[in-house]
Amino acid sequence: MPDIKQIPPSSFEFLRLLKNNNEREWFNDHKTAYQKELAYIEAFAQDLLDLMNTHDVIETPSGKKSLYRIYRDTRFSNDKTPYKTHWSGSFKRAGKQRRGGYYFHIEPGNSFVAGGFFGPSPQDLKLIRENIAFDAGPLRDILSDETFIASFETLKGEQLKTAPKGFDGDHPDIDLLRYKQFLLVHRFTDEQVMSKEYLGYCNQEFKNMRPFFDYMSEILTTDANGLEL
Secondary structure (H helix, E strand, C coil): CCCCCCCCHHHHHHHHHHHHCCCHHHHHHCHHHHHHHHHHHHHHHHHHHHHHCCCCCECCCCHHHHECCCECCCCCCCCCCCECCCEEEEEEECCCCCCCEEEEEECCCCEEEEEEECCCCHHHHHHHHHHHHHCCHHHHHHHCCHHHHHHHCCCECCECCCCCCCCCCCCCCHHHHCECCEEEEEEECHHHHHCCCHHHHHHHHHHCCHHHHHHHHHHHHECCCCCEC
16 A cells, blocks of 8 residues: 555546546556556545544544445446546444444545435434424534534535424424435535645544534434433
């Protein structure tokens, strides 16, 4: 694994070429180049994982294990191109008391980090909504914090068009109750991704998610008396 502290321009260039030549024959002819760039991304992911483990506890065993395969599953898609045109990976927080997940996405013109709850179970969604309906103050304090706004602007994710079942459409916090996903996203320019500071940028944005994760972890793992579910 190469010892690098930043992503080289060649990693972007490979993705651009792949986007213009997204077919198996071309990919097989450029397999050596792919493996070289993949090694850079694995090294980046490992460095990021090492940094994150200084302020969180990550279950994902290595940077290599965090990465998603570049091969697309085309079975149920109208898009039959065989390869993804981005690098991406995710980190899982360790233990049932630590909720929320981290994701990074590297792509020319579309690089970002994200975290949160992409597909909460019906049970988790019910707990989140009940807590918001009872007292949305703690969540609103997090969402209105200057650091949160600077990093993520606002809470993102799919929302219902109407009130969720069992909740009043006139509830003062209906804007939060309609969320089906609870996502935090921070986007980066290509110049930032290519910079020596990018590793630190990603780590800091993941770190800035912690107040939100700590809030969610508490309401998803304890009852009204603070006892573990």
